Amino acid sequence: MKIAVVRFPGSNCDQDCLRALQDGLEVDAEYLWHKETSAAGYDAIVLPGGFSYGDYLRCGAIAAFSPVMRAIIEAANHGTPVFGVCNGFQVLCETGLLGGALIRNRSLLFLCQPVVLKIENNSTPFTRLLNEKSLLRMPIAHGEGAFYADGSTLAELEDNGQVVFRYVDEHGEATSEANPNGSMNNIAGICNPAGNVVGMMPHPDRSWDRRLGSEDGLQLFKSLVETLLSVAA
Amino acid sequence: MTPTITPELVHRHGLSEHEFAGIKALLGREPNFTELGVFSVMWSEHCSYKNTRRELKKFPTTGPRVLVKAGEENAGVIDIGGGWAVAFKMESHNHPSAVEPFQGAATGVGGIIRDIFTMGARPVFLLNSLRFGPIHDEGEYGRKNRKLIRGVVAGIAHYGNCIGVPTIGGEVYFDESYNGNPLVNVFCLGILRRTEIARGAASGVGNAVFYVGSETGRDGLAGAAFASRDLTEESRADRPAVQVGDPFRGKLLLEACLELLASGAVAGIQDMGAAGLTCSTCETASRGGTGVQIDLALVPKREPDMSPYEILLSESQERMLIIVQRGKEEQVKRIFEKWDLPYSKVGTVTNDGFMRVLDDGSVEVEIPAKQLADDAPIYEREAAPPPAPESIDISKLELLDPKRSLLQLLKHPSIASKNWIFRQYDHTVRAGTVVPPGSDAAVFYVREANRFLAATTDCNSLYCCLDPREGARIAVAEAARNLTCSGADPLAVTDNLNFGNPYKPENFWQLREAVEGLAEACRRFGTPVTGGNVSLYNESPQGSIDPTPTVGMIGLIEDEAWITRQYFRDQGDIVFLVGEVGHEIGGSLYLKAVHGRKAGAPPRLNFEKELAVQQLVRELIRTGIVKSAHDCSEGGLAVALTESCISGSEKIGATVGAPDFQGRPDIFLFNESQSRIIISVAPEAAAQVESRAEEVGVPLVRLGEVGGRTLTIDAGGTSFVWSLDQLHDPWYFSIVRALAHQDL
Numbered sequence: 001m002k003i004a005v006v007r008f009p010g011s012n013c014d015q016d017c018l019r020a021l022q023d024g025l026e027v028d029a030e031y032l033w034h035k036e037t038s039a040a041g042y043d044a045i046v047l048p049g050g051f052s053y054g055d056y057l058r059c060g061a062i063a064a065f066s067p068v069m070r071a072i073i074e075a076a077n078h079g080t081p082v083f084g085v086c087n088g089f090q091v092l093c094e095t096g097l098l099g100g101a102l103i104r105n106r107s108l109l110f111l112c113q114p115v116v117l118k119i120e121n122n123s124t125p126f127t128r129l130l131n132e133k134s135l136l137r138m139p140i141a142h143g144e145g146a147f148y149a150d151g152s153t154l155a156e157l158e159d160n161g162q163v164v165f166r167y168v169d170e171h172g173e174a175t176s177e178a179n180p181n182g183s184m185n186n187i188a189g190i191c192n193p194a195g196n197v198v199g200m201m202p203h204p205d206r207s208w209d210r211r212l213g214s215e216d217g218l219q220l221f222k223s224l225v226e227t228l229l230s231v232a233a
Numbered sequence: 234m235t236p237t238i239t240p241e242l243v244h245r246h247g248l249s250e251h252e253f254a255g256i257k258a259l260l261g262r263e264p265n266f267t268e269l270g271v272f273s274v275m276w277s278e279h280c281s282y283k284n285t286r287r288e289l290k291k292f293p294t295t296g297p298r299v300l301v302k303a304g305e306e307n308a309g310v311i312d313i314g315g316g317w318a319v320a321f322k323m324e325s326h327n328h329p330s331a332v333e334p335f336q337g338a339a340t341g342v343g344g345i346i347r348d349i350f351t352m353g354a355r356p357v358f359l360l361n362s363l364r365f366g367p368i369h370d371e372g373e374y375g376r377k378n379r380k381l382i383r384g385v386v387a388g389i390a391h392y393g394n395c396i397g398v399p400t401i402g403g404e405v406y407f408d409e410s411y412n413g414n415p416l417v418n419v420f421c422l423g424i425l426r427r428t429e430i431a432r433g434a435a436s437g438v439g440n441a442v443f444y445v446g447s448e449t450g451r452d453g454l455a456g457a458a459f460a461s462r463d464l465t466e467e468s469r470a471d472r473p474a475v476q477v478g479d480p481f482r483g484k485l486l487l488e489a490c491l492e493l494l495a496s497g498a499v500a501g502i503q504d505m506g507a508a509g510l511t512c513s514t515c516e517t518a519s520r521g522g523t524g525v526q527i528d529l530a531l532v533p534k535r536e537p538d539m540s541p542y543e544i545l546l547s548e549s550q551e552r553m554l555i556i557v558q559r560g561k562e563e564q565v566k567r568i569f570e571k572w573d574l575p576y577s578k579v580g581t582v583t584n585d586g587f588m589r590v591l592d593d594g595s596v597e598v599e600i601p602a603k604q605l606a607d608d609a610p611i612y613e614r615e616a617a618p619p620p621a622p623e624s625i626d627i628s629k630l631e632l633l634d635p636k637r638s639l640l641q642l643l644k645h646p647s648i649a650s651k652n653w654i655f656r657q658y659d660h661t662v663r664a665g666t667v668v669p670p671g672s673d674a675a676v677f678y679v680r681e682a683n684r685f686l687a688a689t690t691d692c693n694s695l696y697c698c699l700d701p702r703e704g705a706r707i708a709v710a711e712a713a714r715n716l717t718c719s720g721a722d723p724l725a726v727t728d729n730l731n732f733g734n735p736y737k738p739e740n741f742w743q744l745r746e747a748v749e750g751l752a753e754a755c756r757r758f759g760t761p762v763t764g765g766n767v768s769l770y771n772e773s774p775q776g777s778i779d780p781t782p783t784v785g786m787i788g789l790i791e792d793e794a795w796i797t798r799q800y801f802r803d804q805g806d807i808v809f810l811v812g813e814v815g816h817e818i819g820g821s822l823y824l825k826a827v828h829g830r831k832a833g834a835p836p837r838l839n840f841e842k843e844l845a846v847q848q849l850v851r852e853l854i855r856t857g858i859v860k861s862a863h864d865c866s867e868g869g870l871a872v873a874l875t876e877s878c879i880s881g882s883e884k885i886g887a888t889v890g891a892p893d894f895q896g897r898p899d900i901f902l903f904n905e906s907q908s909r910i911i912i913s914v915a916p917e918a919a920a921q922v923e924s925r926a927e928e929v930g931v932p933l934v935r936l937g938e939v940g941g942r943t944l945t946i947d948a949g950g951t952s953f954v955w956s957l958d959q960l961h962d963p964w965y966f967s968i969v970r971a972l973a974h975q976d977l
Contacts, residue, residue: 009481009484009485009572009573010395010481010484010485012395012396012397012484012662013397013662015663016662016663016664019664019680020664023680049662050397051394051395051397051480051481051484053481054395054479054480054481054482055395055481056481109656109657110390110394110656110657110658110659111656111657112655112656112657112658112659112660112661113656139661141394141659141660141661141662143394203661205664206661206662206664208664209664211667211678211793212661212664212665212666212667212678213667
């Protein structure tokens with residue numbers, strides 16, 4: 001089993017994602033350079049956070065057209081699990097692998113703070129070890145993380161169970177106060193209709209180690225590894 | 234058409250007649266226009282420290298852990314054991330931030346990060362120490378200060394967040410003396426193997442000199458000279474002297490340089506910060522004992538028709554000079570092409586000791602490099618103490634309602650929660666932040682080295698205004714105390730000396746007093762100064778800033794179990810004050826914020842007492858019994874207790890008092906006597922604390938216990954009760970509300 005962590009110019013959570021996989025789970029993971037034209041040989045692909053290509057033009061907009069993304073889109077369409085975190089989520093929306101878009105936070109300010117997430121869909125490769133409705137704690141850190149979709153896309157996401165994570169309060173309620181950035185329906189992460197492509201704004205790559213105050217993020221990476229092992233078996 | 238050299242032109246370059254005579258003697262001829270520009274930046278205060286160098290020599294700079302000393306390279310390096318070392322430094326970007334807060338602050342962050350990776354270290358975290366005028370006022374200054382803080386915070390966030398180095402702590406203070414002249418001091422720390430320290434020397438005659446990074450433009454022309462002048466109403470016209478930062482390019486440059494350094498191709502590396510290409514060429518040559526020859530025609534440029542003067546003095550950001558080992562030139566090409574960054578071989582290392590700059594083959598600048606870099610004239614400025622501050626007669630001080638006074642103090646932005654600020658900084662990237670902003674010191678787990686580091690910045694400029702020597706001593710003591718409270722052993726210091734125009738005798742006197750105070754305290758705490766920065770000419774039309782010798786201190790926490798936070802944890806825990814109740818009210822924030830008086834002698838620091846208190850607290854932390862530790866500083870005991878109650882994720886109350894105290898309640902609550910730390914321990918551990926304090930002869934006061942939904946303080950027989958919500962609201966929302974103000 002081998003997992004790729006894509007390195008765009010300006011990725012800055014690439015090292016954190018790689019360590020979460022290598023140190024947190026001791027799985028084989030390596031960087032995949034943005035200029036590569038093939039994603040062959042990888043069982044799963046992680047698009048890390050950061051400011052790919054400086055996020056100039058629009059977050060994730062230029063990365064969506066990088067050579068490696070063409071290969072990743074093809075792999076995703078063939079069922080390879082693809083996981084976008086923060087900027088990675090923005091890139092996935094820009095490529096069209098995921099619906100909707102991420103726009104400026106409601107406050108118009110960058111926000112770095114802990115949030116509570118509720119698992120709304122535990123059938124994706126990244127959530128299968130978690131119970132539905134269980135709560136996870138991890139940080140967000142973004143300026144443009146408010147999830148937005150037009151009415152029909154939003155209804156589709158909700159009806160198909162494609163909402164994977166929602167911002168909630170300590171009691172699991174998706175209140176307006178628990179919504180840090182003004183995301184529609186408190187959406188923190190979604191998947192594609194097939195479920196193999198998942199994007200989320202919060203950072204499991206910063207919550208996989210007891211020393212960081214939360215290990216909840218590790219569950220997502222562990223789910224992926226379990227999924228890959230069960231496919232291999 | 235190059236201008237002819239006239240006395241007027243020399244004067245406009247900030248060079249005195251005496252200095253110009255020195256330049257002519259050094260060259261044996263008149264300098265040309267470009268050379269005049271080169272001297273003006275290299276011999277500016279910013280680059281040469283000509284007014285402060287004598288003073289800076291007073292700092293202790295050596296110690297068993299010091300691997301690179303102050304002044305030797307771009308940043309000091311300290312051994313942290315296990316084969317690992319840290320490079321760290323603090324630097325100011327005050328002047329640029331005053332005229333263009335967003336870019337000024339952003340490029341400050343970019344510059345300090347480059348200083349750190351120039352040492353071969355991977356930057357792991359940032360701190361910043363900020364000073365602004367009041368932000369709650371209506372009127373012109375209030376509006377201006379709000380604009381400055383919004384811009385500075387956004388600028389720091391812009392650069393730090395994008396480049397992916399977490400901003401995990403620091404301090405923010407507010408005082409009228411910073412009206413229109415904010416202080417932006419940024420600190421960066423990086424990690425490296427102790428055997429892999431990179432040097433900024435042009436070594437190896439014949440080695441190629443490469444220019445890498447962004448193209449040179451006209452931005453930031455002569456910023457170093459700009460930073461060596463007073464800020465005036467006209468300073469806004471200097472906006473071309475402020476550079477524009479590109480954190481994305483900065484990130485690429487960081488990764489490319491670290492990759493190149495790891496490849497073994499680099500003989501020397503130097504960032505182009507202040508004075509850009511000029512400074513990096515002559516400094517590398519000076520350090521290498523060599524010469525450097527470059528041709529400006531080979532420099533990547535952003536605009537056509539730039540003159541040699543403009544190219545040499547540009548402070549365009551995200552550029553480095555790299556001296557490449559002979560035969561390894563292909564490595565540079567391979568790595569910089571991989572990262573899509575411009576690079577160009579611009580020259581070679583020579584053996585004649587000259588900084589020689591060609592303009593498409595013809596010699597434009599020819600100056601002995603060592604003399605240019607190191608032999609700026611050194612001055613001893615006139616020093617004279619300002620009038621003694623107004624003294625305070627406590628018996629004549631009106632006794633106001635202490636209950637209200639505490640709420641006023643909590644609302645003061647120097648004390649109020651900085652959540653509006655640090656939420657805008659990515660403080661969790663790099664997955665190592667163990668104690669986030671908001672406790673006494675930030676704690677970071679450096680994964681590469683498996684080490685826990687603590688770091689803090691401190692300076693009470695109110696004390697320094699009233700007594701710069703005592704204020705500076707206390708700045709060091711408080712930094713060490715903050716580290717102690719987090720469970721760390723203090724290791725070393727970087728300092729940022731922010732003062733007014735040194736030609737005013739009282740400013741120079743303040744500087745000298747502060748330096749001597751810092752030096753003495755650093756010796757006593759065993760924390761050598763490994764580098765830093767001097768920022769003078771911090772003047773606005775209203776006058777000089779309060780002297781602000783900011784101390785950045787780092788510490789090491791040997792065992793994860795020792796990491797301690799400032800807030801109370803469990804009901805029933807016993808609260809102790811390690812140290813005495815105290816009585817000194819001079820220079821306190823209480824006097825200033827509640828009584829409107831910036832007066833009195835600041836508290837006195839007794840080193841023996843301070844060291845003993847810190848030693849005891851560290852020792853108790855290491856026995857595993859200390860559940861919280863918080864130092865008493867601005868606002869005294871009452872503010873420290875409040876913070877212990879409300880700054881954690883769960884608020885919890887306390888009932889405390891000192892039965893033996895006799896005197897005014899406001900003195901009990903708000904005095905700022907030094908050498909005091911509040912700790913809490915489980916009830917069964919209380920006896921151990923008491924007996925150990927007695928054994929080592931450290932005063933200890935059993936204040937009370939943790940619990941309930943109020944903070945109740947018995948201050949000399951009178952009891953004051955505040956609900957936790959009543960305390961939390963002004964503290965948490967003061968800055969948020971001030972900045973929600975629509976300044977249209």
